[in-house]
Amino acid sequence: MTPLFSVRDLSKYYGARIGCANVSFDLYPGEVMGIVGESGSGKSTLLNAMAGHFAPDQGQVMFDTRLDGMRDTVTMSEPERRMLSRTDWAFVHQHARDGLRMNVSAGGNVGERLMAVGARHYGDIRAQATDWLDRVEIAQDRMDDRPTAFSGGMQQRLQIARNLVTAPRLVFMDEPTGGLDVSVQARLLDLLRGLVREMGLSAIIVTHDLAVVRLLADRLMVMKSGHVVEQGLTDQVLDDPQHGYTQLLVSSVLQV
């Protein structure tokens, strides 16, 4: 099996400061990888560089495209990359308002992404939007409300629906459950797990919550000061951490 996504020596500097340095890994179809580390460790920089939100200073970000096989998305043309981020890629922001159009209805938020890939039939778009709102447990009678009228947890679920409606193959998530209260988090985790399994999608999840990665991620990457200090099977990294920093991270978690 060939990787879906393959990152080689990815580096991003902010002047003399390291954002992330020499990150390499392969992600296979259906795999979920977690990236953990304290704030400032470079995990969001890495995620944004991989997702093409800015150009890295060095390295390759290869994606197995439907048409041409493995392509380096860093050297792709801007329109090609934009097309990718509207179709096979999705990005779930930590703050739902960064990923939603706040002055457009919930149904419109989901439908817009469909229209961006060429859907034109209003009835079909509305039907698919309804289906997706239902899957993320947003009641149909809220479809025409704007996200400003939604709770934080609902906004996050709407953002997920908007992202997944085009059946992407790779989803980037930046602290998808951060800032939500615990019962809402649990609901979102359950939803994400189900979607990953049903749709067979691959995902890269940045979080600082080790309990979240334990439940969601197959593999785990630990970052500190822009460098990957350890990576491996999630259970193994959490149960038998090799690096001093990971040991500190794991032993600092409060047991509940």
Place this chain on the structure above:
Amino acid sequence: MMIELNDVSKTFTLHNQGGAVIPVISGAHLRVMPGECVALTGNSGAGKSTLMRMIYGNYLASGSIMVGDTDVASATPREVLQLRREVLGYVSQFLRVVPRVPTIEVVAEPLLALGTDREVALSHARNLLSRLNIPERLWALSPTTFSGGEQQRVNIARGFAHDFPALLLDEPTASLDAQNRDVVLTLIEEAKARGAAIIGIFHDLPARERVADRVVDVSKFTPERVA
């Protein structure tokens, strides 16, 4: 041979405690054939659970740990995940689940992960839950609020949902009443009969005597500790 350990050793290095190096297992050898159940014995702290976690890939180890065709000690995460999906099951003492997921789904999940038809997986899960005397009214609820014994039975049902060719069982009969204990031991006997290689930890002596073909004392793999 289904499970074969050769010269397996394990040390923990505690970087934040002065780099203390703690040897826990040294030179372990173990062979388990299909249809055979081997019970691990030894005092608390001798390394029974540690050895199991090494076989399951939670702990890194040196040496070779063959399960089927995979060497867990050197396999990539992807290979270990595939092994856990298809070949190697593990019933731990603790149930770890996504909150809010109904019990029936928790039990069916290993089958769903293998691509089994949803209805088939759910009906198999229902069957196991009934056998293990989990009342039907609980099936739609998350097991997170269940009693210890109920959680353990859910964990066992989940562990036996797929007919794994190799199984690790960590105290499968602890905290179970006589009736449920008997159900679990029958499940183990059925697994052996279909050719599963099983490694178990049983503090319950009569249970061990009923299902284990052989006993391996892990104390012989415990390194000499510097007092």
